[in-house]
Amino acid sequence: MDIFVENLVQIWDDGGDGITALDGITHHFASAKLTCLLGPSGCGKSTLTQIVGGIEQATSGTIRIIDPANPATPARPGERSVMMWQNLNLFPWRNVIDNVAFGLEMAGVPRAQRYAHARDMIASVGLKHFEEKRCSQLSGGMRQRVALARALVMDQPILLMDEPFAALDAQTKIVMQEELTRIFERMRKTILFVTHAIDEAILLGDEVVVMTARPGRIKEVIKIDLPRPRSQELINTPEFGDLYDRILHLIREEVLNAMQQQNEAAAQ
Amino acid sequence: MSIKKRPKKSQDPLWLRLLPIASVVLFLAIWEAVVRLRGIAPIILPAPSAIADYLALMIADGSLPFHLGVTFLRIMAGFLVAGFFGILLGVLMGMSRIVSRLLDPWIAALYPLPKISLIPLLIIWLGTGEAYILTISAISAFFPVVISTYAGIRQADQGLLRAARDLGANERQVQLKVVIPAAVPSIFSGLHLGMGVTIILVVAAEMIGASSQSGMGYLLIRYGQVLETEKVFAALLVLAVFGGVIIKAQERIDRWIAPWAIGHR
Numbered sequence: 001m002d003i004f005v006e007n008l009v010q011i012w013d014d015g016g017d018g019i020t021a022l023d024g025i026t027h028h029f030a031s032a033k034l035t036c037l038l039g040p041s042g043c044g045k046s047t048l049t050q051i052v053g054g055i056e057q058a059t060s061g062t063i064r065i066i067d068p069a070n071p072a073t074p075a076r077p078g079e080r081s082v083m084m085w086q087n088l089n090l091f092p093w094r095n096v097i098d099n100v101a102f103g104l105e106m107a108g109v110p111r112a113q114r115y116a117h118a119r120d121m122i123a124s125v126g127l128k129h130f131e132e133k134r135c136s137q138l139s140g141g142m143r144q145r146v147a148l149a150r151a152l153v154m155d156q157p158i159l160l161m162d163e164p165f166a167a168l169d170a171q172t173k174i175v176m177q178e179e180l181t182r183i184f185e186r187m188r189k190t191i192l193f194v195t196h197a198i199d200e201a202i203l204l205g206d207e208v209v210v211m212t213a214r215p216g217r218i219k220e221v222i223k224i225d226l227p228r229p230r231s232q233e234l235i236n237t238p239e240f241g242d243l244y245d246r247i248l249h250l251i252r253e254e255v256l257n258a259m260q261q262q263n264e265a266a267a268q
Numbered sequence: 269m270s271i272k273k274r275p276k277k278s279q280d281p282l283w284l285r286l287l288p289i290a291s292v293v294l295f296l297a298i299w300e301a302v303v304r305l306r307g308i309a310p311i312i313l314p315a316p317s318a319i320a321d322y323l324a325l326m327i328a329d330g331s332l333p334f335h336l337g338v339t340f341l342r343i344m345a346g347f348l349v350a351g352f353f354g355i356l357l358g359v360l361m362g363m364s365r366i367v368s369r370l371l372d373p374w375i376a377a378l379y380p381l382p383k384i385s386l387i388p389l390l391i392i393w394l395g396t397g398e399a400y401i402l403t404i405s406a407i408s409a410f411f412p413v414v415i416s417t418y419a420g421i422r423q424a425d426q427g428l429l430r431a432a433r434d435l436g437a438n439e440r441q442v443q444l445k446v447v448i449p450a451a452v453p454s455i456f457s458g459l460h461l462g463m464g465v466t467i468i469l470v471v472a473a474e475m476i477g478a479s480s481q482s483g484m485g486y487l488l489i490r491y492g493q494v495l496e497t498e499k500v501f502a503a504l505l506v507l508a509v510f511g512g513v514i515i516k517a518q519e520r521i522d523r524w525i526a527p528w529a530i531g532h533r
Contacts, residue, residue, distance in 0.1 A: 055430055082434060089431035092528045093449040103435035106445070134528050154435065 001067055001080055001157045001190045003029035003052060008061035010047055021047050023215035025061070031068050034184055034191040036205035038198065038251065040258035044216030045194045046086070046162050052192060053160045054078020065158070081158035086166060086194075088147040090135045096122060097131040100149045121149040125179070141172035145179075152183070161193045165200070174232055177203060185229050198247050202240060203230060210250045213258035220250055314498040323502040331487075332506060339470060339483040342398070343514070346405030347466045351459055354410045358417025358458075362451070363443055368418070375414065383408035383469060387477055396479035405469040409462035416458025420451030453529040456522050463518055467511055484510075 010022040021044040029035050029052075037045040050056040052063060054077035065075040082103070090099050097118050098105075104114035122131055125145040135143055144164060151159060161180075165173045177200060184191060184204075195201050201208045208222045224243065226234055234240050296316045302308070303315040310318055326332040361368040387404060394400040424447045432446045474485025484507050491499040523530055 053434065055434060078434070083431070085427065085431060087427060089425075089427045091428060091432075091446065091449070093452065093526060102432070102437075102445075106432070106435060106437040106441050136528060150435070 001065055001075070002031045003158070003190065003192075004062075004064040004066070005029070005048075005052065006062045006064075008048070008051065008063070009059045010044065010051065010056070011059045020215035022051075022058070023217050025216065025218060027209060027218060027221070029190065029192060030207070031190050032188045033206040034193060034204055036193045036195055036201035036208045037211060038195060038201045038208055038247065039211030039216065039219075040213050040251070040255045041196065042214050042258060042261075043211045043254070044214065045211055048216070049083070049160045049162055049192050049194055052077055052158075053081050053083050055083065067157070080156050081160055082151045082154040082156045083160045083162065084147050084151045084164045086163045088143055088164075090143060090146055090150070092135060094135075095131070096127065096133050096135065096138070096146050099135060099146055100153055102150060103154045117153055118149070121153040122146075124183075125149045125152070139172075140168055141176060144168065144172075144176055148180075148183075152187075157189055159189045159191045161191060163194050163196070166196070173200075178231060180204060181228075181230055198244055198251065199235060202226070202243050202247070203232070203234060208247060210247060211254070213254045214261060219254065222247060311495050311497050314501060318498050319501045319505070322496075322498040323505065326499065326502055332503070335482055335484050335487045336506060336510060338480075339474065339485070340510075342401050342405065342470045342474075342483065343463075343466050345402050346470060347409055347463055349402065349406040350409030350413055350462050350466065353406075354413025354458065354462065355417050355455060358414045358455070359421060359448065359451075361414070361418045362421025362447070375411065379411045379415065383465075384472060387473070391477050396477050398480065401470060401473040401478055401480075404473050405466045408469045409466040412461035412465060413455075413458040416461065417451060417455050420454025420458075421447055423454070424450040452526050456526070456529060460515070460518060463514065467514065471507070 005025055005027050008022055008025040009020070011018040011020050025048060037048060039045050047056060051058045052065075063077050065077065065080060067073075067075070067080075091102065094102065097115060100122055101109075101114040101118040104117060109117070119131065122128065125148050127142060127145050127149065130138065130142065135146060138146065147164065165176050168176060181204060193201075193204055195204075202224055205224050208224060210219045210222065211217065212219045222243065226237075226239060226243075300315050300317060303313060314322075323332075357367075357371065361371055383404060386407065390400050390404055394403060428446050428450060429442055432442050437445060470483070471485040471488075474480075474483035475489045478486065480486070484503060487503050488500060488507075491497075491503065
C-alpha cells in the first residue's frame, strides 16, 4: 500500500494558540517498504503514525492510502493498517492466545478458526506452547512477540510500529530486530517504524525520515540501500558507518533544539 | 527465553517465622498468669483457659454454630444484594453520562452519612425483622461497591481502548470486552470494602433493633447484659476468626475468578 501524506498539520489544543506538533508533513511512504521515522522526543513521529493509522485526526492535510494493484479505490486511514504500540497495550485479563485472537474475535471469526490462525501466528513469532500463559507471566521480549503476533494476525498490508523495542534490553532488542527483519522480508508489508535509535533505523529501514524538533517537519529523507537480507553484522561495514555519521550529524542538531525547547518550557 | 518466576516465599530463618505464634502464646500466658495471681473476678476479666472452656461448651450445645450460621446467612444476603446493585449501577453510571448525572447527587449526599443513623427510620418503615437487617447492611455495602465500580469504569486505561478500536472493536465491544474487564480489580476492592461494612452492620443490627433474638450480635448483647463475660469473650473470638476467614475466602475467590487482577489493585 502506498501512503501519500500531503501537507499534514497537527495542532494540539492547549487553551491558547495551540501547540503545533506537525507542521506541513508531505511524504510518500512507498508500498512494501520499511520506513523509519527518526527524530528527537516530542517531534511528532508517534502522532504522524497515529494519524496514518486513523487513531488521531489531523488538524489539516490529506492522507491517501492506495493499493498499487487497485489504485481506483483508496482506503481510509486505519482501514488497512494495524498498530503495534510503544507500551504494547496487551489486555492483562486475556491469555496469550486470546490477546492474539482479539481482532479476529471482534470481527466475528468463529472460535475454532480464530484460534487456528492465532496459534499459527504465535508459533511463527516463536511462542509455541505459551498460548495459555497470562501476559504478566512473560518476559519483556515475549510480551513484544505477543503484541507483534496480535498485529500480524490481522493480516493488514500496513503495519505501524511506535518505538516497539525501546523498552527492551540490548540483547533482546537485537533478537527482536532480526525477527522483524525476517518477518518483513517474508511478508513484505508496508511498515512505518518510529524510533529514536539511529542504528535501529539504518538496520531496519529502506528509508529513514529524519524529523526536526517541534514543530515536527521532515528534515531529510535518507535512502538505505544496504542489501537484504540484513543482519547485525552490517553494523561493522563502512557503508553503515557512513550512514550513521550522516544521520547522527542531522539528528544532533535537532536533539539540541529539542533540549533547548524543554529548558525554555521548564524555565517558564 | 524464560518464564518469569513467582517471587519465592520468604526465606526468613525459622525463629523469625515463629515469632507471630510466639507473640500470641506469650500474650495469652501473661494474661492467664495475671488473672490467676491477682485473683481478678471472671466477671471483669476471665482467664483465657476459662474462655476456652465456655467456648467448647457453647459449641457443644449448638448455640454458637446456630447463631454464627444465622449471622453468616444475613451477611451473605446483604452482601449479594449490595454487590449486585452496586456493580450494576456502577457500570451503568460509568457508561452513561445521563445515569451518572442522575445518581451523582444522591451518592454524594448519602455516602458520607453514617448508615447506623438510618436505623430509626428503617425500623419505622420495615419493622424489626429480617427485612430491616438486610436493608441496613445492603445499603451500607452498596456505596463502596458502586463508587469503586464507577471509578474503575471511568479510569479504564485509554491505551487499551485505543488498541481495541485499532483492532476493529466497535464501541459496544470496547465497553463489553475492554472497559468492564479493565474495571475488575477496582470492583474487587469495592467488594472487599463492602464485605467489611456488611459484617459490621449485620452484627450492629442484631444488637440494636432486631427482634429475631438470633445472630452473633444478639448473643453478645445478651451475654453482656447478664454479665457472662466468658461467653462475651468467646463470641468475640469466634467473630474475629469468622471475619478473617471470610476475607481470606474472598481473596481466594478473587484469585480464582481473575488471577491477572492480583497486584493490579
